[in-house]
Amino acid sequence: MFGIDPDTGVILIKIASVVAAGFCMGVGAIGPALGEGFVGGKAMESLARQPESEGTIIRSMLLADAVAESTGIYSLVIAIILLFANPFIG
Numbered sequence: 001m002f003g004i005d006p007d008t009g010v011i012l013i014k015i016a017s018v019v020a021a022g023f024c025m026g027v028g029a030i031g032p033a034l035g036e037g038f039v040g041g042k043a044m045e046s047l048a049r050q051p052e053s054e055g056t057i058i059r060s061m062l063l064a065d066a067v068a069e070s071t072g073i074y075s076l077v078i079a080i081i082l083l084f085a086n087p088f089i090g
Contacts, residue, residue, distance in 0.1 A: 013088050021079035028075020035068035 043061035047054060081087075 010089060013086070017082045017086050017088070021082040024075050024079045024082070028078075029072055032068050032072035036065050039064045039068065 039061055043057055046057045050057070
């Protein structure tokens with residue numbers, strides 16, 4: 001179809017999938033990194049102001065970090081799907 005060898009089309013799809021997976025992980029890691037850094041910094045400020053509520057602050061910080069990291073895990077899943085279970089290659 002359109003003068004492209006079928007093997008060449010599959011190779012192009014594989015190349016595009018690898019590039020897309022790398023881009024997905026690159027962009028998908030920025031959000032969690034910024035979010036976790038911000039949460040950690042604010043937790044340290046809170047601990048400096050109220051050291052007596054350390055347990056509550058650290059528990060809330062860890063929960064917020066887990067929620068922020070979930071978006072990075074989603075992008076990892078998409079990248080793995082693009083690399084190993086590519087829906088575009090039949």
